Amino acid sequence: MSFEFIKLYLEWLRKTPNEIWSRRQAEFINALLENAVNFPLSKEEYLRIKERARKLKGGKRI
Template identity: 50%
Template sequence: MNTQKSSASKFPSKRDMEERLAFIRLYVKWLKENPDEVFSQQVKLVNSFLKAARDFPLTKEEYLRLKGELEK
């Protein structure tokens, strides 16, 4: 029995996988066309988003309930 999953099985559909690959190609192109300083600024921005998400005072369930997207 093959225990490895194909990379396609991580995506709900072939379209989702194709969109993800298109984004990755676009981002790699952008990285190659811009100086390291620009990429460094992007890293700082992404890291600040991750820190804000970690420090967010609500759980995802509490947040969705607050938005009315999750029943009690």
């Protein structure tokens, strides 16, 4: 994420009424939760892939 994006987002937050900001935040969170159901990997499979990738990178966290 670029610093410029963060500045633009903060500017939007400051000028946007709470009702609008809250509604958009709720829509975003709900979309994430709905999409999580469609994720093709189980938690265990995902963690196994992350661990394997970490080992391939020489133990560095990814």
